[in-house]
Every structure is written in structure tokens, then in C-alpha cells.
Amino acid sequence: MTRMLACSTAVSLVLTAQAAFAEVTPAAVWGNWQALAASAGQQLSFDNVAETADAVEVTGLLITYNDDLGGSFTASIDKLKFADNGDGTVAVTMSDSYPMALAFPAEDEGPSAMKLTVNQPGLLITAGGSATETMYDFTAPTVSVVLDEVKDQAGTVIDTEADLVLTESTARYFVATSGDATRLDSSFAAAAMTLNISGTNPDDGGTATVNVSFSDIRGATKGNLLGAEIMANMATAVNNGFTTDTSMSFGAMAITADITDATGPTAIKGSASGGDFVLALDKARINYGSSLRGAQFTVSGAQIPFPEVAVGFAETAFNVLIPSTKSETPQDFAFLTKIVDLTISEDVWGLFDPGATLSREPATFIVDTRGTGRWSQDILEPEAQMDGAEPPGELNTLDMTQLLLRAAGAEVGATGGLTFDNADPMTFDGMPLPTGTINVTIKGVNKLIDNLIAKGLLPDDQAMGARMMLGMFTRPGAAPDEVTSVIEFKDGGLFANGQQLQ
Numbered sequence: 058m059t060r061m062l063a064c065s066t067a068v069s070l071v072l073t074a075q076a077a078f079a080e081v082t083p084a085a086v087w088g089n090w091q092a093l094a095a096s097a098g099q100q101l102s103f104d105n106v107a108e109t110a111d112a113v114e115v116t117g118l119l120i121t122y123n124d125d126l127g128g129s130f131t132a133s134i135d136k137l138k139f140a141d142n143g144d145g146t147v148a149v150t151m152s153d154s155y156p157m158a159l160a161f162p163a164e165d166e167g168p169s170a171m172k173l174t175v176n177q178p179g180l181l182i183t184a185g186g187s188a189t190e191t192m193y194d195f196t197a198p199t200v201s202v203v204l205d206e207v208k209d210q211a212g213t214v215i216d217t218e219a220d221l222v223l224t225e226s227t228a229r230y231f232v233a234t235s236g237d238a239t240r241l242d243s244s245f246a247a248a249a250m251t252l253n254i255s256g257t258n259p260d261d262g263g264t265a266t267v268n269v270s271f272s273d274i275r276g277a278t279k280g281n282l283l284g285a286e287i288m289a290n291m292a293t294a295v296n297n298g299f300t301t302d303t304s305m306s307f308g309a310m311a312i313t314a315d316i317t318d319a320t321g322p323t324a325i326k327g328s329a330s331g332g333d334f335v336l337a338l339d340k341a342r343i344n345y346g347s348s349l350r351g352a353q354f355t356v357s358g359a360q361i362p363f364p365e366v367a368v369g370f371a372e373t374a375f376n377v378l379i380p381s382t383k384s385e386t387p388q389d390f391a392f393l394t395k396i397v398d399l400t401i402s403e404d405v406w407g408l409f410d411p412g413a414t415l416s417r418e419p420a421t422f423i424v425d426t427r428g429t430g431r432w433s434q435d436i437l438e439p440e441a442q443m444d445g446a447e448p449p450g451e452l453n454t455l456d457m458t459q460l461l462l463r464a465a466g467a468e469v470g471a472t473g474g475l476t477f478d479n480a481d482p483m484t485f486d487g488m489p490l491p492t493g494t495i496n497v498t499i500k501g502v503n504k505l506i507d508n509l510i511a512k513g514l515l516p517d518d519q520a521m522g523a524r525m526m527l528g529m530f531t532r533p534g535a536a537p538d539e540v541t542s543v544i545e546f547k548d549g550g551l552f553a554n555g556q557q558l559q
Contacts, residue, residue, distance in 0.1 A: 083108075083147055084108060084139075086149065087113045087139050098288070100121045101120060103115050104117025112138060118133070118137050126162045127161075129158075130158070131158045134152055136151060154174055156205075158170070159171045169210050171206065171207045176202075177201075190234075192229065196227055198225065199224055200223045204220065213259070218255050220252075221250070223247045223274075224248050227245065238281055241282060242278075248274075252270075253268050253269075263316065271307040275305070278304075280302060281300045291338075291437040295437065296382060298340075300339040307333070308331050309330060320359055321358065323356065326354070329352040332348055340381060341380065342379065343378070343381045348374035350372045351372075353367070356368075363404040368399070370419075377391070380432055381437060383435050387429035388431055390428055393425045393426075395421075409514075415466065421461060421464075422463075424459075426457050454475065456473075457472055466504060466505055467499070467504070468499070468500040469499050469500075474493050475491045475493035476492050476493055477489035478490040494544065494545050495543075495545075496543055497531075497542040499531065503524070529556070530542055530554060532554055
């Protein structure tokens with residue numbers, strides 16, 4: 058987590074620094090840009106700076122950044138110009154293209170280095186305001202990032218080509234400074250984005266081509282950035298006021314992939330109606346989530362015994378919210394994962410149910426929980442993230458907002474809540490002593506058992522055992538083929554409908 062957040066912050070600072078801290082004069086814009094770069098841990102060098110009454114032109118600018126993990130970033134911009142617009146604003150323009158180079162810490166997998174070229178013809182940045190509160194407006198007809206070279210961990214160049222293209226991009230940044238702190242409030246939009254990747258696997262000679270496109274991309278970021286020394290340790294940063302809150306959404310998405318290996322060619326096609334992403338971090342919380350809606354995917358290939366496999370779903374989502382720092386009192390957390398109305402092609406069903414005995418209705422799986430707990434140590438500290446280290450903490454309450462499993466004509470649902478006594482970890486074998494109730498409803502299970510018996514997938518004796526267990530721990534519900542159960546944790550024991558199980 059620390060590596061991801063540190064790298065994301067560093068890259069965002071490098072990119073937004075291209076129009077940092079304007080004032081009403083070009084000289085002030087250039088001076089404040091250098092100050093921001095230094096506060097972000099970047100080093101600047103340049104061949105020449107030419108100053109006139111209404112403009113500053115920088116040539117041969119080199120931006121470098123080195124992190125504590127062994128990674129680095131460089132960008133080389135031939136020409137950067139700050140020009141007075143005559144209306145209290147400053148226009149910032151730069152070379153239509155410039156190279157970037159990234160080096161990554163040594164890892165068992167992944168690249169060791171990349172070389173990229175950024176192309177941005179027609180990019181215009183307009184800055185206005187004051188030295189401490191500045192607004193920046195960006196417009197760019199087209200921005201592309203082209204992969205020029207990528208090396209593996211051994212330093213060998215990998216046969217890979219890639220490019221990322223944004224069209225009709227706009228952005229607005231509001232930057233306010235106070236001492237070493239920088240407050241950022243930004244938004245951006247693009248009509249479309251495409252990503253194209255192709256390459257050859259050096260191990261087996263296999264090839265792959267992947268094309269992804271998105272429409273109507275929108276995003277926003279709010280945050281408070283601190284000096285480079287504080288930002289080097291994320292736990293220290295959040296405890297001293299670092300915050301970031303980012304959201305992004307997109308409209309229609311499409312993907313195609315063609316892969317060829319020793320087994321033959323494989324083709325993948327997919328689409329979705331939209332999706333979103335969130336990432337937030339401050340002294341109180343870490344929040345990460347993503348979703349995808351209206352998705353359809355097909356896969357065909359030599360290893361598939363029918364023309365293609367088709368999979369679709371109405372929605373899939375994941376979200377996790379946890380405390381970010383240690384606390385003496387319980388803090389909120391939440392966890393959500395779900396896939397709604399999952400379908401699969403009839404060819405797949407036909408492999409094990411050609412007579413359509415089982416229900417083909419879409420399947421749904423939802424786990425939605427929230428509660429309270431606390432860390433006794435800052436989990437963003439490097440020591441807490443060492444291999445094998447367990448972040449210390451305790452669970453205080455757990456509310457099961459929804460647990461739902463619906464498939465093959467049957468449905469299991471549960472809701473309820475528990476509290477935990479962390480002073481008693483022995484009664485339930487290492488788990489804090491729970492107290493509370495969970496209500497369970499099961500529908501269609503007997504019909505499903507009958508269908509599984511008919512298909513020969515469930516032996517009679519196992520079916521009888523399943524029905525006996527249902528009879529012992531459930532009660533008839535309000536509808537046919539519906540049973541319910543009340544699971545209680547009380548007095549140090551576990552009960553189902555009043556019957557003690559432990």
C-alpha cells in the first residue's frame with residue numbers, strides 16, 4: 058500500500074508541476090514552479106533561462122525524481138515558456154513532445170525500466186490568481202504516451218509496443234499554498250481514451266495484441282500535499298495532514314485481445330456500459346473501490362470445445378474502507394463485494410446439464426458488511442507491512458447489512474449484527490467472544506436438491522443428510538420451500554433456533 062501511494066503521489070506531483078503556482082507575472086510562475094518541484098522532492102536542471110518584460114523561456118529542462126525504494130523518474134522538456142496574456146493570467150506552453158524514463162525497484166517480476174514519449178500538440182495551460190491561490194485551466198486536443206522501450210529484470214529489451222491516447226482533454230486545478238502544505242482541488246474530462254498493447258513472450262514465442270477503449274472519462278481529486286521529507290513516510294504524512302480523495306468514472310468500454318501460443322489462437326472480446334473508481338486516504342481512513350456495469354465478454358479458442366464462451370453481468374463492485382492510523386477508540390470499517398445477475402452461455406450449461414434440469418436464472422453474490430475496529434499500530438508504517446507481519450488490531454462490532462447467494466433456483470440470505478469481547482479470545486478458539494444474532498433465510502433449496510439428485514450430481518444418502526441438517530437447524534418460512542434460522546451467539550455459546558451447537 059505504501060509503495061502504491063508513494064508512487065502515485067510522486068507521479069501526480071511531476072505532472073501537475075507543469076503549471077505550478079502561477080502569479081500574474083511569468084517570472085513568478087517560473088519561480089514558484091521551481092519551489093513546488095523542490096518541495097515534491099524533484100530536482101531541476103536547465104540549459105538556459107531567458108527573461109523579458111512579458112515572458113520567461115526555459116530551454117533544456119530536466120526533471121528528476123528518486124524515491125526511497127530505488128525507483129526513479131526523469132522527464133526532459135526542450136522548451137517551456139511562460140507568457141503574460143495581458144489580462145492578469147499567464148499562458149504556459151511547452152514542447153509538443155518530450156521523453157520520459159522510469160526505473161523500478163528490483164522485483165521478482167515486472168519490468169526494470171521503461172522509456173516513453175509524451176506527445177501533446179496544442180496543449181495550452183492558462184494560470185491566473187495569486188501566488189498562494191492559483192487556478193489552472195488545461196486544454197489539449199490530443200495527448201498520447203508511446204512506449205519506446207521496456208526492459209525486464211535482467212536488463213533485456215522486451216518485444217513490446219504500447220500507446221495510450223486521450224482526446225479532447227480538459228482539466229482545472231485550484232492550488233492553494235500555506236507554508237510547506239499545498240491544497241489541491243482538481244477535475245478533468247476526456248471524450249475518449251484508447252490503449253493498445255502488443256508483444257511477444259520471450260519464453261515461448263507466443264504473441265498478444267490487446268486494444269481497450271473508454272468514452273466519457275471524468276475524474277476529480279482533492280487533497281493536501283506536504284513537503285518531500287514528510288511524504289517519504291506515508292504514516293508520518295497522514296498523521297501530519299496529508300489527504301487525497303480521487304474519483305474517476307467512464308462510459309462505454311470495449312476490449313479485444315488476440316493471443317497465440319503453442320495451443321493455438323485465443324480471441325477475447327468484451328464491453329461494458331460504464332464503471333468507476335475511488336481512492337481516498339487521510340488520517341481517519343483508507344478507502345478503495347471500483348465497479349463495472351452492463352458487461353458482456355466472449356472467449357473463443359482452440360482449447361474451447363464449442364464456438365465461444367459468453368459471460369455477462371449487470372454489475373460487479375468491490376469496496377473496502379478501513380482505519381488508516383492507530384486509535385484508542387473503535388473506528389468505522391466497511392467491506393463490499395458483489396456480482397449481480399451473472400450469466401453464462403448455454404453451451405457451458407449443456408456440458409453438465411443438457412436437459413436444462415437446473416434453473417438458468419442469473420446468479421448473484423453479495424457480501425455487504427460494516428462495523429467498527431481499531432489498529433494498535435499505524436498500518437502504513439513500513440514495519441507493519443513487512444512480509445509475515447500481521448497488522449495488530451481488534452474487531453469490536455460487525456453488522457451484516459446483506460449476504461446473498463442466488464443461483465440455480467435457490468437463494469440464501471442473511472442479515473444481523475455481532476459485538477466482540479476482545480478480552481476473551483479463548484472461548485471461540487482465538488476469535489474474540491461474539492454476542493449477537495444473525496437471521497438466515499433459505500429459498501428453493503429442496504427443489505435444488507431434487508434437481509441435483511435427478512442429475513446424478515448428489516447421491517441419495519448425502520441429500521438425506523442435507524435435508525436432516527436443514528430440519529434440525531431451520532424452521533418453515535412464510536412461502537413454500539422456504540426455511541429460516543436464527544443464529545445466536547450468547548452466554549459464550551452458539552445457538553440455532555434456540556438449540557445449542559457449541
